[in-house]
Amino acid sequence: MPDQLIFAMEVILNGLLNGVMYSLVALGFVLIFKASGIFNYAQGVMALFAAMTLVGIQQGRVPFGHLINAIFGTDIHYFGWEVPALAAILMTVLIMIAFAYLVQRFVFKHLVGQEPIILFMATIGLAYFLEGVSDLMWGSEIRNLDVGLPQGINDWIDVTTFEALGYGFFIDNLDIAAAIIAAILVMSLIAYSQYTKNGRAMRAVADDHQAALSVGISLNYVWILVWSLAGMVALVAGVMWGSKSGVQFSLSLIALKALPVLMLGGFTSIPGAIVGGLIIGVGEALFEFAIGPMIGGATENWFAYVLALVFLVFRPQGLFGEKIIERV
């Protein structure tokens, strides 16, 4: 097999695994969008906040430590204990649920029935707010996140491909773990929405708000539920990206990468989010590999957006989205 083809295969594989990461963020978007029509720009910052909170709890940091120190002139940073990963994850989940309640209670309850674009801009405000809160609570330095996920090159794949093709593929264990966790997450989400009472309520609300209200489903409850689920998805995404490259501000920028993923897959489709993520992951890896060196590199900054833009011109509702019908 020619070398170029083997390299391309490795690039495609890594692109696929990267795409899984994009899909994870996109999934949170789809959940909220389906149930409430809110296009949640803050999803990426939620991932950042969740990961920061997890690290903070794990390391026993004092929340708002900097602020307290600045006001009272003290010098406290740590409680002096360390929390095991599982307990920290549970506490973070509780915090994300509390966050979901607060967001619903103080922001989006008051914006019911507004135009989608107003809601979108409100979530941009929410993103800024949450980012500030996250910085105030836990500081803005890069943190290392370790919840016991495997890291480093996968030796088995390296050896096997070396024997078969004469070239060892470099695949990160973490990416494989992410792919498996993403698959479990998607299946459990689908199972939850198909087979539980809450899941049925969620689907009913997604279908028609008024009809759902009239059969006695509490919109408020469903929306809090959906935001909590999105918070948990954000936590998973935050843990994955955080283990990969440290918990830092750029984590919130992956939200932006998830947008073209959604546009490709369609805003209302969970499988769409997955497929869109894979297409974007592979597409940008291949483009950077094949054409990037000719035009200066770093094309992954914009390739996803341009791909989505070109795609949308031909199919405005995305791959799996519901057909947009407009009436006056």
Add this chain to the structure above:
Amino acid sequence: MLYREAGDFSTTYSQDNQTFPIRFDRMGYYFALLIGAVVIPFLINDYWANSLLIPFLIYAIAAIGLNILTGYCGQVSLGTGGFMAVGAYTSYKLMTAFPGLDMISITLLSGFMTAMVGVAFGLPSLRIKGFYLAVATLAAQFFLVWMFNKVGWFYNYSASGQISAPERDFFYFINLPVTGPNAESWVKYLFCFLFVFVLSWVARNLTRGSVGRQWMAIRDMDIAAEIIGVNPLKAKLTAFAVSSFYVGVSGALLFTVYLGAVEVGEVYGITKSFLVLFMIIIGGLGSIFGSFAGAAFMVLLPVFLKLLLVDGLSFDTALSAHFQFVIVGALIMFFLIVEPHGLARLWSLAKEKLRLWPFPH
């Protein structure tokens, strides 16, 4: 008792159609112009010019530009930073390629260049709507910044990848330097003031004319507008062109007059797009006055917070920056919930109250 329209009669159509129909408003407007054009240039010093007045004027132009597109025509754009970069780099190329050219021509040409780029990126808006379009404009943002970073021709192959503005004059018979280290702050201020005055006058009259009405029809419901005979191609593309022109002028001024030297990813990144978007949300969507109010607010807020938190309470600057995020985010949500029309609406409510004051009815 001061703010009355009693005794203010319009006897001709042109009087009835003027921008400020109430005499008190009109006098206030002329007074503000007089203060801005005649008094401030004598009082200005470097601190006031650089930390408040010049950024306010420059961002006001950008906010008017984005307001035309988003507030009047309903097309949300997150590519403002990228379009500002087009203006900046066009002016840089013009300044270095044609040393004899004056700053007014350079800035206008930069605006026209940006308008063309804006139309190109506005073409998909005919098929894509709402936040699909907002995401599509992100393509412009990231692609343009990447291009100015990677293609050496744009920054004349300088080693640092930065662009810096050489010294150029105001106009071809006014030989006062506007850019470069020798430019005095009152000259810079007047240069920006001139652009703000002319551009906001044009914007105000465009938005209440037939073009503006077409934009607003498209914003309110594009299909209905199409049925009653508004050409969506023309309306959307003119909105993109005019808006990009303003944004380009603002980007050019930000580089040439205000900063002098620019690194594209730092100055014209996605945060700049959000900054301008926040200005028009807080100031008021679909209002020229709101663009000014929002720009003033967003320029003043960091200065105010720095005075209060860093100098007053002696917090460190990082903490004050975090507070700024919290406050800006909370304000955005607050305004969208309580007053989606922003500061401009509050201003007009205050005026309504003033007309009756001190009587309740």
